[in-house]
């Protein structure tokens with residue numbers, strides 16, 4: 001995938017193309033950058049997973065409250081993410097073919113699956129919170145507040161990543177036309193979600209995303225090419241992969257039997 | 258991660274774009290350098306207050322007044338944090354790495370210039386936030402640079418543990434993000450932007466050291482970030498990751514079941530690589546300078562590279578040696594102990610290669626060289642105590658005593674600072690276009706070297722005699738009272754050494770404006786930064802990309818016209 005003009009953005013900017021060693025991994029800088037970000041992000045998640053496992057092992061009274069509804073819900077969420085990875089792959093392939101319309105369609109599909117995941121997860125959170133589960137308490141094992149703590153940190157961090165991913169894909173696929181949509185969802189969400197629900201405030205993540213996307217699009221109003229789609233795909237698959245660790249650890253290992 | 262090609266094509270003109278929000282890696286490098294310079298004076302001032310308080314506990318000091326025990330703990334926390342993060346991590350990597358890594362590989366800039374600017378300004382915000390901790394109610398936190406819970410996780414644990422501690426953790430978290438952005442940029446640049454002919458094994462050892470440091474940073478700071486987020490949650494959301502059932506001031510807090518050791522694991526998984534993040538760039542600079550000023554190729558170039566790589570690799574497997582006293586299983590302690598001692602091997606390889614480089618060299622004892630030799634000396638003196646600490650049996654006695662303080666100040670503190678000094682004296686002509694004053698440089702070197710040993714060597718004896726670390730007052734403890742004369746000696750040495758740093762500052766700023774003009778290659782070095790103008794133009798090489806024909810350290814090449822062959826000299830320049 002190495003593309004001579006992409007490898008050396010910085011050099012090209014100075015009018016100095018050519019005359020460089022081949023990049024070590026045959027990849028252009030943006031792609032290398034994304035891989036490196038994912039490497040560090042996996043350590044960030046790794047630390048949270050370590051914190052989870054450490055607490056889990058040192059607290060024998062760990063509760064196992066997730067009954068059929070929870071597991072079914074989480075399985076559907078998993079299916080959403082897996083399907084979204086498929087649509088993402090198709091999107092990358094379409095972009096590589098130069099097929100703009102289908103790139104957009106597949107990215108839209110990926111975003112739809114991602115959004116479904118977030119909504120289902122949001123409902124699940126709301127449900128658990130209603131039952132009395134918080135970051136510092138839970139109704140099933142009062143002596144193990146870590147159950148709620150680790151659950152909300154891990155899944156919250158992951159949900160944040162998925163949200164960023166959906167916004168990222170939206171910007172790649174629709175550029176500035178995505179901003180009004182984002183703004184609409186943000187404001188609608190704020191008014192539709194009841195004030196006693198965490199997502200009433202959590203939805204402001206979209207507002208922050210809106211501002212950041214607007215700044216990026218203002219500074220660099222370009223049409224995203226196949227490489228940009230590929231790089232966003234790397235991010236998306238990574239977020240997907242992380243869930244494949246969280247799902248069994250957090251849900252399946254705490255199934256009610 | 259955008260690279261605004263259009264913006265970047267021409268050197269920006271306005272003051273703000275040129276010096277404040279600059280995308281030029283050279284300007285950003287200078288910004289990091291001056292940030293670290295500011296930070297080091299804050300840190301040094303704090304250490305001076307601590308030393309004075311130790312031997313004259315009743316003294317009322319200017320600016321801070323009487324030092325209460327908790328004031329003392331705030332001082333040591335802020336001293337350690339500022340020094341480790343904003344000096345030892347910032348100057349060698351963010352400062353010199355930013356300035357010279359692209360030039361030394363023949364690149365016009367970093368791979369992601371905007372990201373580079375963002376990482377500096379994020380670091381700057383982190384610095385402002387941590388300094389703010391001094392001024393909030395309750396003052397700065399008490400928990401040391403290592404931030405062990407429960408002290409660091411409980412708001413009511415002490416005066417500085419309220420808002421001050423929140424600011425401390427926030428600052429660290431922001432710093433993590435800044436370092437991650439920087440590391441990503443350094444690695445991508447090294448992988449993708451090497452000029453033709455600059456194969457990996459032709460990269461100067463400085464480039465290798467910044468590259469490996471960046472990899473360590475990329476993998477370590479993410480973990481600290483997570484650990485910090487969890488700590489903030491424990492403090493403000495009532496979670497119990499790190500806090501067990503606990504009674505503070507006679508009051509049972511709501512936490513239960515957490516483990517302070519979880520923090521220690523996460524912190525030291527970051528913390529041990531962090532000590533190498535501080536020292537590796539110094540190793541690179543030392544190699545570069547020893548070779549240049551001995552007029553000899555570096556001894557064992559490849560061995561140096563592999564040694565740094567294995568130090569980086571092992572660095573991630575030894576964090577447990579900070580936790581021997583935490584009640585860990587003796588089997589784990591055994592494994593950590595063996596792995597820790599393994600790091601001694603590549604460290605020794607490097608040391609002997611440095612000696613081998615100087616052996617029979619035609620050594621030029623100019624200030625950069627003096628500092629490089631000083632680095633080797635301190636690295637050995639501080640490193641030798643490492644294998645002692647790495648024995649769990651000995652560490653039971655030595656842990657949390659002044660022995661450890663001596664160990665890490667010699668090796669991490671001052672050795673890394675010597676690396677920074679060496680780099681400053683060596684690269685100053687390229688950065689500012691003028692030479693620094695040799696005489697002042699030498700005076701500064703000898704006072705600093707002698708002072709350093711006078712301060713930190715006795716600490717090993719104090720530690721073995723049982724002097725514990727992080728206590729504010731011991732003048733009234735019987736067995737420790739006997740050690741007061743030695744403590745007083747250290748304090749006097751510290752006052753002299755710290756004052757002597759003024760010589761450096763005067764030299765730095767005087768030379769910046771009044772020093773004699775520097776030629777393009779005053780040290781007769783071989784690497785790419787010396788082939789370009791002084792100071793280098795906006796795109797580093799004035800519209801061309803250099804072509805590299807030689808390794809980085811071709812000194813005294815038989816048959817060559819001069820005693821050194823620049824990396825860009827034509828192939829025929831060396832006759833082998």
Ligand code: HEM
Nearest residue numbers: 532536578579600601643644646647656657661665668669
């Ligand atoms: C062969 C080399 C080394 C060995 C075997 C070694 C071993 C150790 C051990 C076992 C400790 C823990 C002592 C204790 O807390 O009881 C320690 C502390 C420390 N070492 Fe080293 N070390 C080595 C090299 C280095 C280097 C190269 C650096 C930095 C550049 C360094 C920086 C530190 C620091 C900062 C601490 C103390 C941290 C703290 O508790 O605040 N060490 N070392």
Ligand SMILES: [Cu+2]
Nearest residue numbers: 529576578579
């Ligand atoms: Cu260590």
